[in-house]
């Protein structure tokens with residue numbers, strides 16, 4: 081029988097790509113999503129790519145009663161991958177209670193349900209933001225965590241702490257936190273991708289929307305950082321590579337290959353790319369000269385961070401495959417397809 085995996089936030093950006101990869105690997109996917117930042121139609125797109133339509137249950141994981149109904153309906157769940165969360169750094173500063181409430185209550189509800197209904201394994205979306213500005217680069221998993229710069233970042237740190245404490249107190253529960261660096265790009269079919277609400281905060285959707293003519297110009301937030309070209313450095317990884325890491329992590333838990341009951345891994349390419357290099361990559365793959373201007377720094381930005389992914393490479397047997405240009409190309413294909421409504 082196929083193993084059943086619950087994917088919260090499964091119609092969202094990373095969740096939808098992960099659902100595709102799970103189905104391709106023979107898992108039975110059940111999505112929970114409140115459609116706050118996504119659309120039900122994504123389940124059809126997942127079917128177009130994978131040949132299987134995942135079950136979609138539309139409700140908020142913060143709703144304990146609905147969650148109980150869900151677990152009474154779906155039995156024999158092997159694992160949960162928990163994506164559903166708010167993720168806009170700036171918005172989290174303006175609405176901290178929304179962020180703490182949504183991101184933490186959803187996690188606590190799921191863990192309580194796991195205990196109650198006997199679901200043993202959880203994969204959690206964490207972020208490289210837990211490291212703040214690391215002293216040593218590339219950053220390894222044993223780098224000290226820094227005080228979070230935003231309520232969003234804090235929810236990831238507290239989320240990891242909740243998992244550490246819960247897995248310590250209850251040996252029936254195992255968890256893996258995946259610390260994402262900067263996911264970009266879209267599925268090569270251009271049927272699913274990132275679709276931010278309103279003005280994008282993240283770099284790549286802003287680049288593709290500007291090139292498409294939806295935004296006047298990109299603001300490059302600072303060129304006076306201590307980096308070779310003065311712009312900030314990040315580690316951009318293709319979302320399909322990232323999605324595959326979730327499949328590996330879930331299998332590791334199900335097969336009991338985890339070394340401790342709470343594990344955490346850096347997911348990145350290991351390559352630092354500046355904002356100006358990311359723009360050059362876009363210009364190279366699209367043949368478009370991007371309109372941009374250098375402005376002041378964005379409050380709260382880290383100067384430079386990129387992953388040492390060797391622990392994930394070694395322990396999970398996972399590594400990124402796509403190059404920056406390949407990822408950028410899929411982001412551009414997706415932007416074109418979604419705007420021209422050819423999807």
Ligand code: UD1
Pocket residue numbers: 167168169207208209260261262281282283284286298299300301302312313314355378381382385
């Ligand atoms: C941050 C967090 C990440 C989190 C993500 C959620 C860090 C290191 N990373 O990503 O964990 O999951 O927010 O949204 O804290 N940029 C511009 N112009 C723009 C937009 C961005 O120049 O219009 C620059 C930024 O200054 C930054 C880079 O592009 O240097 C990437 O920015 P962004 O895509 O917003 O991601 P992070 O801030 O790295």
